[in-house]
Amino acid sequence: MxxxxxxxxxxxxxxxxxxxxxxxxxxxxxxxxSLFKDLSIKDMHTIEAISMYEEKSASEVARIIHITPSSMTSAIDKLVEKGYVERRRSIQDRRVVKLGLTHKGRIVYRAHQGFHRDMARNFLEGMSSEDVTVVQKAIHNLMSYLTRLLQK
Amino acid sequence: MxxxxxxxxxxxxxxxxxxxxxxxxxxxxxxxxSLFKDLSIKDMHTIEAISMYEEKSASEVARIIHITPSSMTSAIDKLVEKGYVERRRSIQDRRVVKLGLTHKGRIVYRAHQGFHRDMARNFLEGMSSEDVTVVQKAIHNLMSYLTRLLQK
DNA sequence: TAAAAATAGTTTGACTATCGAAGTAAATAA
DNA sequence: TTATTTACTTCGATAGTCAAACTATTTTTA
Known part of the structure; x- marks a missing residue:
């Protein structure tokens, strides 16, 4: 070198x-x-994990953001109280709680996606399409390295 | 596009x-x-901010990791108790607390640097020196975007 | 098919990190 | 010399986290 x-x-x-x-x-x-001062970054990650379209259970969301089910319960309690998230009992399995975003939850979800896009746009600023491919490889390298560590 | x-x-x-x-x-x-199970990632960032060579005051370290001086006091209390960090009163200004790493603190600091290097190495895996320059630009773009946001 | 085991989520109690406000000691300005 | 500012600490309150015990429901099994 x-x-x-x-x-x-x-x-x-x-x-x-x-x-x-x-x-x-x-x-x-x-x-x-922003307009959503009552949310911490952890709340935001919970909302992100719940996401817009596929219904997820409380424990699925807990697994994604690496907290225990009991912590999830109290996190969701607060997001429900603040009007970002809805709890629904599953009909197929009545033990399961399905989580979904309210209208307000969807608005903040989209705003946060916009924040991420701005970051990605700045990341790629002034790059040719060949350059973008190189950067894509780099970030993919990193993500798969982390995934590999995660599996250990 | x-x-x-x-x-x-x-x-x-x-x-x-x-x-x-x-x-x-x-x-x-x-x-x-690792061998350092008694450290959280936040403890690690504190140790990282104290760093090896330049002496830093408690409030400088607090500013770097974005916590208040009072939170810094108790964070340092624990790291001192666990043997990673030393407090020294400044001779020039006896109000100031200078922070430094102990032998054990230096060991864990270097280990963590190694972790970062592994990550960076994987990030750049299989890249030509031209590719590396492209990736360097991308990560620099991102960092300066964040710095810009930080200043607002 | 009735009883036992497993699963999903909640409640409780304990612990830790964080903060702001008030306090202490030292340095600087008036 | 006195008043103000600065650097840090202490204190009390709050929020997030976990593990253990609990409830309701579903699945397994004898």
Whole structure:
């Protein structure tokens, strides 16, 4: 590895760390400045995991965001109270609670998607289509590395 | 934008979100499997912010990780008790608390740096030096977008 | 098919991280 | 010298998390 490459690696490494260490906090701060001040970034991730179309059960959502079912219960309690989420008992299996977004929940979901898109757009700023393919490979590399770690 | 490019954008967007939503959790899980089970990912970020060489005050570290000075006090209390961090009163200004890593703190700091490097290496896997430059630009785009948001 | 086991979610109690407000000690300005 | 500001700490309140025990329902099994 030449000196320039090493320098590149160091810079990429340190900016990657910078992004990871700040992105959550920035998302939280953006929420607090928005119309949805009553949501934390964790609430937002719950709403994101519930998502728009497929119905999910409480425990499925808990698994996605890595909290226990009991924590899920109290998280959902608050989101229901604030009017973002609906609880419905499943008809097929009456033990199961199906979660869905209310109108207000859908609005904030879409707004948050917009935030993510802005981030992705800025990520790819000024890239040719060949460049985009390279970046796509990189982010895919990273995601599959993390998935691999997750499975261990 | 052609259809392929749109598809690329969607995939990059969704993997980017996937990375952000999972990386903290994976770092936490990796810590729990390591020799340093008594550290949370937030403890690790505190240690990271204290860093190896330059002495930093308690309030500087608090600013870096976005917590209040009072939260910093109790975070440091625990890291001191567990033997990762040292408190020293500044001689120049005896109100100031300078923070430093102990031997054990330095070991875990280096281990965590290794974790980051592995991530960066996987991110760049199979890339030519031209590709690396492209990826470097992308991650730099993202970091400066976030920095811009942060300043607002 | 009746009883036992498993599953989905909730409640409870304990613990931890966080904050803001008030307090202390030291430095700086008036 | 006194008043103000600064750096940190203490205190009390609040929110998120978990594990264990519990309820209701479904599935298995004897």
């Amino acid at each position: 030449g000196e320039t490459l090493i320098t590149n690696f160091e810079q990429i490494n340190s900016e990657l760390v910078g992004v990871f260490n700040n992105v959550m906090w920035i998302e939280e701060a953006a929420l607090k400045q | 052609g259809e392929t490019l749109i598809t690329n954008f969607e995939q990059i967007n969704s993997e980017l979100v996937g990375v952000f939503n999972n990386v903290m959790w994976i770092e936490e899980a990796a810590l729990k499997q």
